[in-house]
Every structure is written in C-alpha cells, then in structure tokens.
Amino acid sequence: MKKELLRAGVFCLLVAGWFSSTLAYAQSDPSGKKRITATYAITNATVFTAPGKSGMKATVLIKDGLIQGVGSNITVPKEAKLISGDSLFIYPGFIAGGSDTGITKPKDPEKPENFVSSNPSDEIAGITPWRSAVDQFSITDSKVDDLRKLGFTVAQIIPDGGMIAGKSAIILLGSENSTNLLIENTALAANFNGSRGMYPGTAVGVMAKFREVYDNTELTTQRSQKYTTVAGLKRPEITPTYSAMQAVTSGQIPVLFSAPSDLEIRRAISLQKEKGFKLVLTGLEDYEGVIDLIKSSGTAVLIKLEIPDDKAVKAQKEDAKDEVKALNARVKEAYDKALAQASKLEAAEIPFAFTTVGVKSGDISKALQTMIANGLSEEAALAALTTNAASILGISKAAGTIEKGKMANLVMSTDSIFKEDAQIKHVVVDGYVFDYETKAKKKASKEGDGNGTVKIEGNWDYTSESPAGSSGGVLVIKKEGSEYSGTITYDDPSGSGKATSPISDVSLDGNSLSFSFEVTANGMTINVDVTGTVEEGSFDGTMTVGEFGSFPFEATLNPTLTATK
Secondary structure (H helix, E strand, C coil): CHHHHHHHHHHHHHCCCCCCCCCCCCEEECCCCCCCCCEEEEEEEEECCCCCCCCEEEEEEEECCEEEEEECCCCCCCCCEEEECCCCEEEECEEEEEECCCECCCCCCCCCCCCCCCCCCCCCCCECCCCEHHHHECCCCHHHHHHHHCCEEEEEECCCCCCEEEEEEEEECCCCCCCCEEEEEEEEEECCCCCCCCCCCCHHHHHHHHHHHHHHHHHHHHHHHHHCCCCCCCCCCCCHHHHHHHHHHCCCCCEEEECCCHHHHHHHHHHHHHHCCCEEEEEECCCHHHHHHHHHHCCEEEEECCCCCCHHHHCCCCCCCHHHHHHHHHHHHHHHHHHCHHHHHHHCCCCEEEECCCCCHHHHHHHHHHHHHCCCCHHHHHHHHCHHHHHHHCCCCCCCCCCCCCECCEEEECCCCCCCCCCEEEEEECCEEEEECCCCCCCCCCCECCCCCECCCEEEEEEEEECCEEEEEEEEEEEECCEEEEEEEEECCCCCCEEEEEEEEEEEECCEEEEEEEEEECCEEEEEEEEEEEECCEEEEEEEEHHHCEEEEEEEECCCCCCCC
C-alpha cells in the first residue's frame, strides 16, 4: 500500500507537466474495449503463418478470440467486421519468454528486533517460493501497452524478489476487461543475487542455500508420505517454503534461473546436474563461451532482448597511443562478439527465445535489427519471438503460429516485420484489436556530417502529450569534437515554472538519436531516457520515465537559433 501511495503522490506532481501516465500514445483504440463484434475478417493480407513459411495472400477469420481459418477461399460471415489487409503483413503474436512488464516490487519485510544475520528467516533472506507473479501484476500498467505496441501478445511474467523470488505466470497482454491469466505457477524464478548484510550474501552462499532448501523439501515430502501410512512417527515440519518448492522437486515445473554471465550459466547447470530439476536459463547476456555447454545440457534458453552499450567503442579516438589502440581493439572485438552471440546460438542449432526483463521497450526493435545485422537470420529471430517461446512455455497448442483453433494473437505491420521502416498498425490479442497510428517516413535530412549522420546540433522545440494536455520546452544539443552534450528545459513538477537539466549519454547512430537526463520530483530523482529518429529537422521519439512507462516525444529544430557554447 505504501508503494502505491508513493507512486500516486509522484504521479500527482508529474501530471502538472509532461511527466504523466498515459495509455494513449499513437492509438485510436488503445484499450481494446470497443469490440463491435466478436468476429473479424482481415482480408487480402500477406500472411506468414509460422517462421520459415513464405508469405501468402490470404484472409484471416477470427471469432470469439480464436482463429477460425486462414486462406484465400475463406467464407466471411455477414456479422464479421472487415479489416482491409491489402498493404499489411501479418505474423503470429510475439511471446516474451520472460518479462517484468506490469510487475511491481513487493514490500520488503521488516526485520525483527532479535534479527540474526547469519540465520535470517526465509522471507527476509529472499526465499519466497510461495509468492506469485500474478499478485504483483497490473494489466493497467503503461509498460503493458509499451510491450504490446511492439507486437507482444503473451508474456511469462516473473515476480520481483530475492534469490528464490516466487512463481511465474503466463498472461495475455489483452483487454483490461478480460481475464488475461493463461497459466499460473509455470516456473520458479531464481537467481544468484545474495542478500545484503546477511546469509546468503554471495553467489556461492546462494548455491549452498538452494541445495539446502531443495534437499529439505525432498526430505519433508518423504516424511510426509510416511507419516500418513506409518504409525508412531514424529509429525514432519511443513513450511510454506517446502510446500511451494515441491512443484520443483517433483518435476512439475522448471526453475527459471537468471544467469547473465557465463560463470552464472555454469553454476546453474551444475546445480541442475546435481539435483536433477528442470532448468530454463534466462537473462543471458554473455554466453558465447558456454554455447557448447548449453547445447550438451539440453537446457532451454531465454536471452536478453538487448544489445550491449557501445559508448566505449564510440569514444575511441584515432589519434590514441599504440597501447591505447591495442586496448581499444580488444574492446571493439568483445563488442562485435557480443552482437553476434545470438547468431552463434542459431548456428549451434539451440532453439532460444527472448526475455525482456530489465529491457527498455524503446530499445527492443533496434536490438532485433542489430542481431540480424550481425548474423542472426530473420527466420530464427521470428522463431525466438513465436514458436520457440511457445515451446519453452508449453503453450504451442494455443500460440506461436497462425492456424485454425489457436488463439487470435496477431501482429499486423506495414512492411516485412524486421525492416527498419516497418511500423505496427494493429495488434490482436485474444481476439481484441488494438489499433496504432502509423506515420509516413520522411527522407533523412541532407544536412549532416558527411558520413551519413544527420545534423542534431542546435535548439529543438519539443512537446510531449499527456492527459493534462501538451507541454514541453527547449532541447539544446552542442557538439565538441566527436562528443555531444546539452541541456533540456521542462515544466518543474513543483509548479514553479521551468527547470533545466543537463543531458547525458547522447548517442547518434545514423539518424537514431538517444539521450538521458534526470528530474527531481518530491525528493525523488527520476531518470528519463529519450530515443527516436531524426528526419529533416524533426525528431519523433519515445520518452521512458523511470518506472512510470513510455510516452511520445516530438521535437522540431529551430533554424533561427543555434546552440551556444
């Protein structure tokens, strides 16, 4: 409750300016509530029914949330609402193998007066397998719509918490008026993050504690079974932890182990081999060195849908000393290898899917395009978003492809989905149609640095839409050498006019611009990330405001003003 009150208090401050929660970005019917009919026919579209399948001109018929048929000779009933698909490309709805969208952090338990750091209670130590992600999830969270805008229709939500955070669930990113829960308690979320200031405080301690909990659960299960059949036995101690862990020790559900690095991957696989539980590795970031181990273990894999930061690469200077150049070369080599990791999973014939936990929605499209540019095939990328994810989550009979009898989860784009200019126009979730506004792409400005990069220096007048209306300020971008800096003005959340903040992490890649800045509201420092595209003196982007979600951000370069040094 305290968390919700805090969020509400910050919201009230921010709504006075452009820091306000909204679900209305680029949508004509963002809620999916205006369901005129339960029957839709999307006619004459280019349909890709599954990864590896060629696109075919066809009609897709939907009724009551299910696909009724796909083909060129579909009989369309009179009650069907028609959606012209002449210029649209249709794909199966995307599936996030792991996601934190809509998840809020639970309140930390209070430590008792007689707290002993070497022997904390399970809950204080972050061992809460009885918790459910469903209890932490809200379909009205703006991050749900952010993910849906990108084509995601199903997500396995992962609870927030300690080393054993709780049980995940599979949900639809659908209408607020629908029951969006598909399957509860689908996996046990775990990680190697120790508890600060108490046991287990290290990764090695986490491994030891996991073994202890696992072994005690098996022992308790055995004693419970004997207790019901043999007289004279001492009653076994049954705790919430052991009861909740039984689904893992019995093999009913897997452990969804977050393992970003190759060392953590090795540790997770080692635990699995030792104890025999089902394992799904998630959150993988640095895994090239253990691809063979992953393949030999047969472990399911969810890689992070994010690419590494390239600031260190872009900061390299040509006039550096020889020893610095040698170091820079190693940094560049490591960066290039990281970009190609997904393609190496494909080459090793390891089916994988994606997790979006900790990923900014505005970075997802770029990450996919970058992976493809570095060797991942479009077929493998689509499989990771659809069929592989459905298989890992155990929902292949209901999702992952476009075919009769499956859930009506579809993505409709203006072009081939992985093309840079493709825009998503409609997303269908459980038969509910969400419409998104698409804009004609402008030609890139001819004015630039001579290397294909557009000019961004100057004063930009920007606006952002919110339920309180339009507001904005001035974005100033300066260039010194190869580095960019600047400031941004905004409506002060305290209501005292305009405030100014320096911008940081300014990155220009072709005509893709991103930067960050901080705002202080009600004693809280909120990080704001802006990403978008520069075209002919205009900027069309998205602003991600901390945990509050993403909102539209548009700017125009003022030709009468120049940035001052």
